[in-house]
Amino acid sequence: MAETHSLQDLQQPAVSSKVFVQRDYSSGTICKFQTKFPSELESRLDKQQFEETIQTLNNLYAEAEKLGGKSYLEGFLACMTAYTIFLCMETHYEKVLKKIARFIKDQNEKIYAPRGLLLTDPIERGLRVVEITIFEDRSIGSGR
């Protein structure tokens, strides 16, 4: 890329590659991501850190889709009110999605951004993948 040296220090770090963590369907249709550590991240991130992030995400999605007394009550109430109740109340799933968004932002700030990585919220990719963007590591280069 034809860029001046001075510009390189200040512009957005270029995207080096993207890693896609696919869905794990072994437990059925529930939203669950594979915890297998992608090898592209080996130089940037701890395997344990990655697995912890994905496992927490999986637990949060499981909480959103859980069948239990609370979700049945919500469903039943919604049916009785001809589903108009959702005009003023958000569903349990939506509440958990907000929690997940906060979790991802938190993880990005604390763990991923300092390592030149960026987690994309799976909801922005239709819950198909967890997209991890790897940025070119310029911080080490500028010292030389």
Place this chain on the structure above:
Amino acid sequence: MHLGESMRECEYSQISTRSSTPMETPYKKRTPKRRKWEAFPGRNKFYCDGRIMMAKQTGVFYLTLVLILVTCGLFFVFDCPFLALQLTPIIPVVGGALFLFVLGTLLRTSFSDPGVLPRATPDEAADLERQIDVANGSTGYRPPPRTKEVVINGQTVKLKYCFTCKIFRPPRASHCSLCDNCVERFDHHCPWVGNCVGRRNYRFFYMFILSLSFLTIFIFAFVITHIILLSHQSGFLNALKYSPASVLEVVVCFFSVWSIVGLSGFHTYLIGSNQTTNEDIKGSWSSKRGKDNYNPYSYGNMFTNCCAALCGPLPPSLIDRRGFVESDAPQLAQPTNGMTMYGATQSQQSHMAATTPLPSS
């Protein structure tokens, strides 16, 4: 330090690294912001600025609406006054409630997103293509149908690759050729409601046909009652002359009852066994296919299956119709050296190996 020197040389202001959008260009965007529904790749129609989503062909839906409105309208205008006076005013009240419920569930089924899966982003598609090429061994011309096998609850399920959406379809998803979308837990495309029936609107569809069954039987029964009561007063032929609307209602209800009640019964069976129409027609979990063939998604008992289908959590729409179309996301930089590609290929091979079980096992 280095940064400070650079800033003195050329007066660029620091750009926030927190946003994921690319470097902001000095010129203003020429095009106004579009909502995502305007750029939606499927064959759907949107109304109310993306709030309402339907299939392309909606003619039959309007027919359904007209049939329901006209029949109920005639019932309330011509039969209810007589019945309320002769029998009880509860009849029009119950009829009214049923009618509103039917209408509500119909509109909810027709207007909501059935569970459309958004198509893969170019980066995702490229990544998947690379993985598949590595697994198949690169051949030029016509790639063979791509499938991935996964074991769910002891049953081997084949996940198919969708060439249109460029994704591996989740289990139970199917591509609707009429709407040109992959839909989660695809049941069928219903022209009567003018939409696909999938994960997000199946319960509304079921409630619609169930309440419509009750409404149809209700109207049929009370119109017959009306005619019988009138016949006692002034003879059968005079009764028909006094209330010609009743004849039309009886005809419509008679033909509807068989189909609607039959459909309700069929869907009750499907819900109880946690199957989709698609699976039932294909006989995916039929015992005829093999002794060990069973439905891996069933919860074991009918009650739990029903609760799960009707009262389970309602997943949100994945397509974000009313969001704004962002400018192009940062594309992958071209690999500058052979090392990146080699590393990527290796990980994909191991990745594919993990997901596709060896045939010998």
